[in-house]
Amino acid sequence: MSLRDFGPNELMFLLLATRWTILLALIAFAGGGLIGLVVAAIRVAPARPLRWLAAGYIQFFMGTPILIQLFMAYYGSSFLGYRPDPWVAAAVTFSLNGGAFFGEIFRGAIEAIPKGQWEAATALGFRFTRTLRLVIIPQAVRLMLPPTVGFMVQIVKTTSIASLIGLTELARAATQVNTVTFQPVMVFGTVSLIYFALCWPLSLYAGYLERRFAAGTIRKVETPLVMSAV
């Protein structure tokens, strides 16, 4: 028995919940991007212990399900004596997880730049960070752009699991509407279309960038798993 039908009000409720999906994706993108830059820099840095630390970080975040990471941040932090807000837990988890993936994407692009560029910079008396900032990254940006946009699609989709710690974004709004209308085809069909409308333009743009940059690329960047888990 349904309490009410799927109508304009329900559609509006879903569209309003989409705001939170977009906001969470933006937070994850910004946080993950920043962490990723640092991680990538450390991964190619001369100091070996730092490289191992970064590698361990990447191993953990790419080798375990993001849902477990999210639960660990949300429920697990009661160990430290407090229960964070779902928003804090989700923002932290998605940023750290994204940081690992972005780190690998950026590293792939950085390592695709020929060794001669490093040597030339060293010959000019540049140190590591200066070489990275002024010589390597400006050239690597066009290589990292296509997989970065591609990974944004992944981020938008992954925000859906924040619903499982009670954050009311699009996926949770969908289950709520489904509970009162009992019209799953309509509800989840609509929600699929909303996610699709968010993700497809990004997918197309990533594909366009890939084709456009592929021609002039020095060699193909080995990008990590920028496909999908959830």
Added chain:
Amino acid sequence: MQTALQFGPILIHLDLLLRGLAKSIQLAALSILFGTAIGVLGAVGRSFGPRLLSWPIACYVELIRNTPLLIQLYFVFFSLPLFGFKLSSNIAAVVALSIHLGAYATEILRAGIESIPEGQVEAAKSLGLGRYRIIRHVILVPAARAVYPSLSAQFILQIMGTSIVGAIAAEELTAVANNLVMQTFRSFEVYIIIAIIYFALVQAASLLFAGIGKLMFRWKQ
């Protein structure tokens, strides 16, 4: 603030953890099997089939790849009963996971098919090979070899993806974890153990896929 980690109260439920692990592996294995089958059919249909076939396949791939697995899972779990299919949460999970992987496998295998140089096919034609044998031996097998690393990476993601089917009450590892948290109130320890189990599972699967790849594509390395 608790002072020390206590794994004891969780590890006495080792049987539950192992049962959850077995369920996760089962879900992953079945969905990888069905998903790959969908992928082979999809890629062949899209590359060699008539346009009437390739267009719907393209829509399927794009739709699945641009929506979250969780929504696909909910769609299957809540909708199919309305059409008279009574589904257990396990079957719903396998169906959703297979449909999900199928789209990625289709796209990966299609990329492999397109990577085969035109000259190979022409050479095979000039040797007098028929259409079926060309597709099978000259295109599909080399294509599979070319994309095997991407495909097995996607399988690994699929294994981790099974963690969300606890959302529809399938009793896999994550669901077991959540039950254990409720029983023992030691959430941090439970999720550490579960993370370790998943990590070990993923590493084991990587080794397994690498081994299978070596065996399958041994003749030309």
